[in-house]
Amino acid sequence: MMELLEKLLKSKNLQVALDFIDLKNAEEIAKQSIEAGADILEVGTPLIKSYGIQGIRRIREIAKERIVLADTKTADAGDVEAEIVHLGGGNIMTVLGIMDDATIESAVKKAHEYGILVQADLINVKDILKRAEEIKRLGVDIIGLHVGLDVQKKRGITISDLKNEIKKVSELGVIVSVAGGLNKNNIVDLIDLPINIYVVGGAITRAKNPLEEAKQIVKIIKG
Numbered sequence: 774m775m776e777l778l779e780k781l782l783k784s785k786n787l788q789v790a791l792d793f794i795d796l797k798n799a800e801e802i803a804k805q806s807i808e809a810g811a812d813i814l815e816v817g818t819p820l821i822k823s824y825g826i827q828g829i830r831r832i833r834e835i836a837k838e839r840i841v842l843a844d845t846k847t848a849d850a851g852d853v854e855a856e857i858v859h860l861g862g863g864n865i866m867t868v869l870g871i872m873d874d875a876t877i878e879s880a881v882k883k884a885h886e887y888g889i890l891v892q893a894d895l896i897n898v899k900d901i902l903k904r905a906e907e908i909k910r911l912g913v914d915i916i917g918l919h920v921g922l923d924v925q926k927k928r929g930i931t932i933s934d935l936k937n938e939i940k941k942v943s944e945l946g947v948i949v950s951v952a953g954g955l956n957k958n959n960i961v962d963l964i965d966l967p968i969n970i971y972v973v974g975g976a977i978t979r980a981k982n983p984l985e986e987a988k989q990i991v992k993i994i995k996g
């Protein structure tokens with residue numbers, strides 16, 4: 774666990790979000806992401822809902838020694854969902870930061886017993902800095918700032934609109950992950966910020982040439 778925490782803290786990483794309902798499509802993009810040099814494969818929430826533990830296992834097999842994040846977006850029964858991620862072979866799980874502290878504590882306790890890291894997803898949290906401070910005290914390893922897909926579509930905003938919040942959260946001394954509408958153009962804008970994990974979904978999975986797109990994004994992130 775310490776080794777993984779250190780890697781994430783000391784470097785900039787690309788996480789490719791495999792937000793698929795179909796496993797074959799997810800497998801194909803997972804392979805291309807690895808070839809392009811992505812650091813983390815995300816078993817997207819739709820994929821977990823479609824395939825559960827088997828879906829996480831399949832992406833684990835493809836990822837080999839790379840990191841697998843299971844985007845469980847846990848809302849209750851944190852310990853049970855940590856168990857699910859453990860059975861699938863995931864390295865990181867996500868909990869919703871907006872939920873009760875009890876759920877976050879339960880996920881952290883069980884996940885850490887298994888050597889799994891916990892990321893709190895601050896999607897839809899109104900006072901991001903205040904909640905990030907509280908969540909850090911609960912033992913969470915990664916804070917994820919996130920503009921969800923529906924908000925992106927309805928309000929036309931992306932995670933690039935939260936630059937101030939990103940800076941302030943990073944000052945708490947936590948691993949910072951950002952997600953929500955990232956692509957090769959707006960990542961350039963965020964590259965000087967203290968961000969450890971850039972999550973890219975649609976810009977790679979829906980690209981004409983996902984391999985080429987992922988390669989270009991890796992180049993921007995790694996410099």
Ligand SMILES: O=C([C@H](O)CO)[C@H](O)[C@H](O)COP(=O)(O)O
Pocket residue numbers: 790792817818819844920921922952953954955972973974975976
């Ligand atoms: O977490 C996500 C979303 O809530 C759907 O499950 C996405 O993985 C995340 O937003 C990244 O996807 P893009 O916004 O398409 O880059």
